[in-house]
Amino acid sequence: MSDRNDELFDRARAVIPGGVNSPVRAYGSVGGAPRFLASAQGAYVTDAADTTYVDLVASWGPALLGHAHPGVVGAVQDAASRGLSFGAPTEAEIELAALIAERVRVGAAAPVERVRLVSTGTEATMTAIRLARGYTGRDLLVKFSGHYHGHSDGLLAAAGSGVATLALPGSAGVPAPIAAQTLVIDYNDLDQVREVFSVHGDRIAAVIVEAAAANMGVVAPLPGFNAALADIAHAHGALLILDEVLTGFRVHPAGYWGLQQEAGERYTPDLFTFGKVVGGGMPLAALGGRADVMDALAPTGPVYQAGTLSGNPLSVAAGIATLRLATPAVYARVDAAASTVAAALHDALENAGVVHSVPRAGSLFGVAFAAEAPRSYAEATAQEAWRYPAFFHAMLDAGVSLPPSVYEAWFLTAAHDEEALAQVLAALPAAARAAAA
Numbered sequence: 001m002s003d004r005n006d007e008l009f010d011r012a013r014a015v016i017p018g019g020v021n022s023p024v025r026a027y028g029s030v031g032g033a034p035r036f037l038a039s040a041q042g043a044y045v046t047d048a049a050d051t052t053y054v055d056l057v058a059s060w061g062p063a064l065l066g067h068a069h070p071g072v073v074g075a076v077q078d079a080a081s082r083g084l085s086f087g088a089p090t091e092a093e094i095e096l097a098a099l100i101a102e103r104v105r106v107g108a109a110a111p112v113e114r115v116r117l118v119s120t121g122t123e124a125t126m127t128a129i130r131l132a133r134g135y136t137g138r139d140l141l142v143k144f145s146g147h148y149h150g151h152s153d154g155l156l157a158a159a160g161s162g163v164a165t166l167a168l169p170g171s172a173g174v175p176a177p178i179a180a181q182t183l184v185i186d187y188n189d190l191d192q193v194r195e196v197f198s199v200h201g202d203r204i205a206a207v208i209v210e211a212a213a214a215n216m217g218v219v220a221p222l223p224g225f226n227a228a229l230a231d232i233a234h235a236h237g238a239l240l241i242l243d244e245v246l247t248g249f250r251v252h253p254a255g256y257w258g259l260q261q262e263a264g265e266r267y268t269p270d271l272f273t274f275g276k277v278v279g280g281g282m283p284l285a286a287l288g289g290r291a292d293v294m295d296a297l298a299p300t301g302p303v304y305q306a307g308t309l310s311g312n313p314l315s316v317a318a319g320i321a322t323l324r325l326a327t328p329a330v331y332a333r334v335d336a337a338a339s340t341v342a343a344a345l346h347d348a349l350e351n352a353g354v355v356h357s358v359p360r361a362g363s364l365f366g367v368a369f370a371a372e373a374p375r376s377y378a379e380a381t382a383q384e385a386w387r388y389p390a391f392f393h394a395m396l397d398a399g400v401s402l403p404p405s406v407y408e409a410w411f412l413t414a415a416h417d418e419e420a421l422a423q424v425l426a427a428l429p430a431a432a433r434a435a436a437a
């Protein structure tokens with residue numbers, strides 16, 4: 001059946017590579033034409049064929065409050081009426097930076113002393129790495145297989161042949177000498193962390209880790225893993241960069257780090273990266289951390305970073321409004337909605353006899369077609385991923401839009417009320433049967 005989405009996909013492919021401006025949107029791993037969205041409101045999105053879906057993508061995370069929250073849209077409209085971009089400092093930037101620092105605080109621990117606003121998560125991680133290198137005077141970076149930190153060259157690196165071997169390019173166009181500045185090791189394996197540090201310790205500037213992995217499906221860090229990373233990095237004079245672009249201000253008011261502090265896992269990252277929720281759906285991201293490290297950024301320090309649109313007034317307005325509206329009640333609602341859907345997902349797959357797990361990290365969860373929740377990229381990719389396209393399309397046919405890849409988290413929002421959740425729950429049994437086939 002050809003509808004308006006098919007027509008638009010054809011037109012898009014004629015002028016945009018693959019028809020999309022970010023690859024996963026193309027439905028490559030589930031098949032079919034992507035839904036071209038025309039509008040979004042609360043828990044729902046409406047496509048170009050005028051079909052409305054309950055949305056579990058939430059713009060890949062930012063829409064914590066639901067789409068087009070009037071408090072956020074109003075703040076952006078107000079800001080727009082005063083000018084779209086100044087290329088000069090504004091008072092609102094101070095307010096947002098202070099809000100971020102204030103939020104990432106548990107008890108006496110307040111590890112975000114300075115904040116720099118940028119426009120995308122990619123820029124935040126890229127800058128954090130340059131800063132770690134400039135601050136330590138070292139070149140090597142440790143990252144984990146299956147962790148996504150944006151698309152800068154050094155982060156698109158694939159593991160070499162051995163644990164302590166420098167990485168290979170993870171994309172065409174990444175020069176081998178740049179990939180070779182990264183060491184890629186398995187997640188949740190502290191022996192490998194110790195091994196790379198024992199071989200290359202005095203050349204490693206930083207370890208970068210997703211606070212909880214959510215770009216290979218949801219894979220939470222094992223208890224004590226993040227704290228041990230901080231200890232090992234610090235013992236070797238390296239920094240820990242905690243990437244909270246996806247988890248920050250989503251799973252807890254103080255991010256996944258905050259959730260862990262409250263659970264008693266105490267550690268101090270040197271740098272944090274934030275994105276998604278912090279911009280409330282507008283292009284905004286940030287890095288923050290220790291004052292002595294952050295002050296190595298230009299203009300105070302020797303590490304260059306800049307941006308015409310950095311601290312854009314519309315994005316800053318959206319960020320401030322979102323963080324102010326993201327009260328503890330919002331997090332409680334999102335947690336409860338996640339628990340409801342995760343439990344129903346498990347029941348549906350169990351009843352259909354499909355081998356599965358429902359991995360979870362705070363309110364983030366997803367599906368894995370494997371009996372045990374994966375702990376690493378090797379385990380995540382060993383699942384029966386081929387079951388997902390049928391499952392995904394059955395949900396879509398029933399009016400529920402899931403992420404178009406099994407390796408993505410499902411995102412709930414504070415706008416997912418009983419009616420929206422009921423529609424998701426009603427769709428699950430048939431989708432689980434489709435996955436069983």
Ligand code: PLP
Pocket residue numbers: 060120121122123125148149150151210215243244245246275276285
């Ligand atoms: N870091 C993490 C953990 C992410 O999930 C993402 C994007 O999904 C990024 C960095 C890159 O952010 P952006 O897409 O805004 O460049």
